[in-house]
Amino acid sequence: MASKNAASGKEKLIDEEQEILQAVVLADSWNRRFRPLTTKKPRCLLPICNAPLLDWTFESLALAGVQEVFVICRSYSEQIKDAIKKSKWSRTGSGMKIVPIMTAKETYSAGDAMRDIYTRGLVTGDFILVQGDLVSNIQIDEVVRVHKERRKTNKDAILTMVVKEAGVQHRTRSRGDSPIFVVDSETSECLHYEPSFAFPKKQHANIPREVLAEHKEVEIRYDLIDCGIDVCSFEVPSLFQDNFDYLDMRRDFVHGVLTSDLLMKNIHVFVAKDGYAARVQDTRSYESISKDILSRWTFPLVPDDNYPGSERYQHTGGNQYVAKTHPATISRTAKIGRNTLIGASTRIHDNAEIIASVIGPNCTIGAGSVIENAYIFEGTTVGAECRVTRSIVGSGVEIRDGSTVERGSLIGDGVVIGPGAKLKPFERLSVPWKAPASTAGSDEDEDEDSDIEDIEASQDTVDKASLGPESNAIVWIDKPPEDDDLDSPENYNNLKYMRLGEDDVTLDVHHSDKDTESVVSEEQQLQDSSDEEDNYDDHTDAESVVSLSKDTQGGLMADKEFRSEVNQSLERAFAEGHSVDNAAVELKTLRMASNVPLIRVKEAVVAAIVEKIPVLEGAAEQRTEVNKTIARWGQLINKIGGVDPVETISLLQRHISTSARMSLFGQILAAFYQSDVVEEDDIRAWHSLSTSQGIDLPLGEERENMGKAWIVGALMIHQLDQQSDSEEEESDEDEEASD
Amino acid sequence: MQAERGQHHRSVEVLASKLRRRQIVGSRTAALETLVVLRQVVSRARFSNFEQLVEIIRGVGRRLVEAQPKEHSVGNTVRKVLHHIREEYQTAVGQTGPQAGTSTSGFSISKFVLQGQPRRHVPAQKTEVKTTLKEDDPEDPDSFSKGLKPVLMEAIQDVLDELETVYDNVSKNARDHIHPDEIILTLGRSKTVETFLKTAAHNRHYTVIVAETGPSYDGREMAKSLSSAGISTFLVPDSSIFSLMSRVNKVILGAHVILANGGMFAITGSLIAATAAKAHSTPVVVCAGQFKLTPLWNLYHEYGAVDFGNPSDVLGFNEGELVNKVDVVNPYYDYVAPEFIDAYITNDGDHPPSSIYRLLKETYDDEDNEL
CATH class of the missing domain: 1.20.120.420 (translation initiation factor eif-2b, domain 1)
Structure with missing residues (x-):
């Protein structure tokens, strides 16, 4: 560590502080998209391009000069710990200290893991948070620098998310979980985060009006890959601790922080221009990231250069990589296509064809077999005349002669199929759980056990003839669960979009399924997904209108109850002499709790303040009383959020028209003006509003009073025009007018 | 031990x-x-x-x-x-x-x-x-x-x-290589070549044409640096190297590796420039420090030797649809065979490609060729 410090000393000098860079790796995915490949090992130890995912992640962090890494492991934590111990990272001179942290089995989400980080007090300063499935060559230290720079001026900037520009149709961009970011173009502050899944497909995004109102220039972006790299300040874990319902890093934490009026924290986005970063979050991205690595987008993280695994590869034309230290044996008549990786000591027999695939070490590919876009792990044997297309095949699998593995299949470790097996597309196979249970520590995760038991129990109903006579496999049946949570990306239909080998054409095939209704809408969405961006503006416009009317309705219903709550709260504030800030916070909480729009709160506050002014006999005493009250409480109107003085005046006018304090309108308005609650321009703006005259109201006292108030306003403006310098005069005349 | x-x-x-x-x-x-x-x-x-x-x-x-x-x-x-x-x-x-x-x-x-x-x-x-x-x-x-x-x-x-002191020593005879009012073509941003040209500019008045040298576009930086040193400099796109070659008196290149056969690896584009120069019988001179001499004869047989880099220099990652369909080959170096090169200017004197092997014998011990 010491030498590393010395080596990066130059950068440190700029930072002025000798702080070691820490990173936290969440080595659990909290979902099951890779099953059954992950029944016996954690996802982060699955190989991608023949090196465990976790090693790619570490290499990505090492590139950024990270010195200390905490790996939060839950499932199969022993395996992860072992893997770290055996890896090159635990040798001296690796420059990185890696500490595996075992967390409880009750850690069900990223949020729980963050709370665990907080309780253990692992991090001391700003840190990098990544997922254990990251492949990146982005200079994260640059992001950290930007983050720290920002923190110097803005203490509320707690998080910087790294995203990569990719284009809507990019292969590496997840379709199942493709959020919309609303970003301030100038400060790159993230203003709004809208999760979006492939199913149920969103027709429009809800962007809060304030976002558009308060920022000069905003970017609404749907073309970003969320790299899952966050530069966090030390208070992030504590925020998780405070908000125990935050589960997901993005949908709960980011969304929560951005929508909260109470936290007042900012989240920023770093759009990476150079470099590559992506997460292996589903089998689909497994494929695309493998392809990205082989076509060198991750350079220098490529098999023939800074490769995280131990084997060295030779790079030849058409991005073919063949193991160098333990060379593979490839028959002269075998055809090796482009973008292919062939592992150490693998044997490829006559006339076999390997196209755009990754073959692990110690594999055997039989004569005449065709392997296309497939990912085969260590020690697997494929017999003669087989065909494997767009699938992931685990380690130690035997695919016997003449078998066909159709696209999208996942074959778990140790499965034997064939000879002559014909798998259907998207078939998922594994060995029965019971057999290896004694060795693999089955008590690791009970609910995962029960999951497998279910699958095993339903084996009788499955026709296994297609698996071949010598097969030992059990079939994972693809059926929608009873309790499908559409708000989660893990819902049944959405998961389909994350599968390897699933493309638009495939989804058309599914139209014959029983869930026609949803599928029809899927189809429509696929068609207009290309011009989606163009339509965005329309959608948001339409939606903002809808949401407004909805809000008003909801507000009216809770109005009465809310009104009395506000009054009680204010009475308490008045009586106990709270500070304006405290009262404002209390009102905000109240508003959130009863979910009413801002205008209701304002209305209530204006009313309460007006009613607080005692009615007195003498004009002078009355004026003092008005000024005193407004000076003390006037600012509260603006503190509760959404400063809009014109609205304030309108509310005051409307309230006072039905109140016993009608005569005080002029004085109150003047007092507002005095205490800077409203400005001269606001009074003019209010006055010029058509509604201010109250003409559209039914005839009666209210309309009459509205009119009177309007005239008072007119007079006041008139006086302001005359530049009357004395406040005395002004209010005197006001009084005359209102009398 | x-x-x-x-x-x-x-x-x-x-x-x-x-x-x-x-x-x-x-x-x-x-x-x-x-x-x-x-x-x-x-x-x-x-x-x-x-x-x-x-x-x-x-x-x-x-x-x-x-x-x-x-x-x-x-x-x-x-x-x-x-x-x-x-x-x-x-x-x-x-x-x-x-x-x-x-x-x-x-x-x-x-x-x-x-x-x-x-x-x-x-x-x-x-x-x-x-x-x-x-x-x-x-x-x-x-x-x-x-x-x-x-x-x-x-x-x-x-x-x-x-x-x-390698740059200074390479440049010490610069005035002997560049004559007044010559037009020199160079590409990339080799520190050696940069110093060489700047040193020559102390005594000689001449013009440099710098090719942009995609995809790194180092040539732009080079042109900026040279013209700020008071050398009359033109920045041209790579595609015009051939058409301009008839006007060029000398091509000066940097090197990454000089091989024992007299060939060298240099930044992508060097081969184009050298080939164009050959067609016009324009001399090609390579400036390099002695530490680039490598006791290898047939490195160019190895496909990966030209160091294939990141496709993103050529094709933006945000071109989502293309990324899936196009294979991008982005070598960082070109192999320039000895027959394209007329002389090497090193800190150890000037040598024709055919005597590089001798220089190697002098510099290293044979038993170290394989470390």
């Missing part, structure tokens, strides 16, 4: 991982870093005879070369240090072998054959050493290393000095 290597492990490993991660790029930087590490290693090394010392240095060299085989200057520096150390050792023990005579006088084919043979002094040494330095002294195993270390440090310092 295992333990000894463990001690330096850290600085070596740090450099190795930096080389792997391409945090250190550029031949000269890599060479300098290697020297610094070697100095550390030698100053801490414990050895009781010369073979042990050589083995320690070679071990470090092997580790570094293995970490980044494409940065050849690392291996070259190690070889050079070994060569110097051997020389110093021989003077220290007062040995006069057949080499002492040949290295000072000029080269001839017959002597070359003699020099190509492995050194024969090793068995003979033992008897003579005793006078000044004692190897394998059982009473004081450190005495040998103590006695030799100052000399070793000096040898490494010599190599370091040479590296630090």
Whole structure:
């Protein structure tokens, strides 16, 4: 560590502080998209391009000069710990200290893991948070620098998310979980985060009006890959601790922080221009990231250069990589296509064809077999005349002669199929759980056990003839669960979009399924997904209108109850002499709790303040009383959020028209003006509003009073025009007018 | 000895991982870093005879070369240090072998054959050493290393000095190569070429055409730097290299690696420029420090030797639809065969490609070609 410090000393000098860079790796995915490949090992130890995912992640962090890494492991934590111990990272001179942290089995989400980080007090300063499935060559230290720079001026900037520009149709961009970011173009502050899944497909995004109102220039972006790299300040874990319902890093934490009026924290986005970063979050991205690595987008993280695994590869034309230290044996008549990786000591027999695939070490590919876009792990044997297309095949699998593995299949470790097996597309196979249970520590995760038991129990109903006579496999049946949570990306239909080998054409095939209704809408969405961006503006416009009317309705219903709550709260504030800030916070909480729009709160506050002014006999005493009250409480109107003085005046006018304090309108308005609650321009703006005259109201006292108030306003403006310098005069005349 | 290597492990490993991660790029930087590490290693090394010392240095060299085989200057520096150390050792023990005579006088084919043979002094040494330095002294195993270390440090310092002055030494004869009112074509941003041209500008008035050199577009930087030094500079797109060649008097290129056959690896685009120059019989001159000489003959047979980089320089990652359908090949270097090159200007004089092999023999010891 010491030498590393010395080596990066130059950068440190700029930072002025000798702080070691820490990173936290969440080595659990909290979902099951890779099953059954992950029944016996954690996802982060699955190989991608023949090196465990976790090693790619570490290499990505090492590139950024990270010195200390905490790996939060839950499932199969022993395996992860072992893997770290055996890896090159635990040798001296690796420059990185890696500490595996075992967390409880009750850690069900990223949020729980963050709370665990907080309780253990692992991090001391700003840190990098990544997922254990990251492949990146982005200079994260640059992001950290930007983050720290920002923190110097803005203490509320707690998080910087790294995203990569990719284009809507990019292969590496997840379709199942493709959020919309609303970003301030100038400060790159993230203003709004809208999760979006492939199913149920969103027709429009809800962007809060304030976002558009308060920022000069905003970017609404749907073309970003969320790299899952966050530069966090030390208070992030504590925020998780405070908000125990935050589960997901993005949908709960980011969304929560951005929508909260109470936290007042900012989240920023770093759009990476150079470099590559992506997460292996589903089998689909497994494929695309493998392809990205082989076509060198991750350079220098490529098999023939800074490769995280131990084997060295030779790079030849058409991005073919063949193991160098333990060379593979490839028959002269075998055809090796482009973008292919062939592992150490693998044997490829006559006339076999390997196209755009990754073959692990110690594999055997039989004569005449065709392997296309497939990912085969260590020690697997494929017999003669087989065909494997767009699938992931685990380690130690035997695919016997003449078998066909159709696209999208996942074959778990140790499965034997064939000879002559014909798998259907998207078939998922594994060995029965019971057999290896004694060795693999089955008590690791009970609910995962029960999951497998279910699958095993339903084996009788499955026709296994297609698996071949010598097969030992059990079939994972693809059926929608009873309790499908559409708000989660893990819902049944959405998961389909994350599968390897699933493309638009495939989804058309599914139209014959029983869930026609949803599928029809899927189809429509696929068609207009290309011009989606163009339509965005329309959608948001339409939606903002809808949401407004909805809000008003909801507000009216809770109005009465809310009104009395506000009054009680204010009475308490008045009586106990709270500070304006405290009262404002209390009102905000109240508003959130009863979910009413801002205008209701304002209305209530204006009313309460007006009613607080005692009615007195003498004009002078009355004026003092008005000024005193407004000076003390006037600012509260603006503190509760959404400063809009014109609205304030309108509310005051409307309230006072039905109140016993009608005569005080002029004085109150003047007092507002005095205490800077409203400005001269606001009074003019209010006055010029058509509604201010109250003409559209039914005839009666209210309309009459509205009119009177309007005239008072007119007079006041008139006086302001005359530049009357004395406040005395002004209010005197006001009084005359209102009398 | 295992333990000894463990001690330096850290600085070596740090450099190795930096080389792997391409945090250190550029031949000269890599060479300098290697020297610094070697100095550390030698100053801490414990050895009781010369073979042990050589083995320690070679071990470090092997580790570094293995970490980044494409940065050849690392291996070259190690070889050079070994060569110097051997020389110093021989003077220290007062040995006069057949080499002492040949290295000072000029080269001839017959002597070359003699020099190509492995050194024969090793068995003979033992008897003579005793006078000044004692190897394998059982009473004081450190005495040998103590006695030799100052000399070793000096040898490494010599190599370091040479590296630090390499640009100036390459440029010292610049005025002899560039004539008044010539038009020079160059590409990329080689520090050596930059210094060379700027030095020539002190005495000569001439014009430089710089090709942009995609996809890195280093040429733009180069043009900026040259014109700020007061040289009349044109920046042209790569596509116009051929059409402009008829007006060009000389092509000056930088190099990444100079091979024993006289060919070289240089930034992408060099081959185009050299081929165009050949078609117009325009002389091609390569400026490079001696540390780029690499005792390899057929590196260009290896596909990966041109160092395929990131496709994003050529095709934006945000071109989502294309990324899936297009294979991008983005080599960082070109191999320029010896027949395209007229002369190498090094800090060790000017040489035609055909005599590079001889320069190599002079610079390194044959036994170090394989570290």
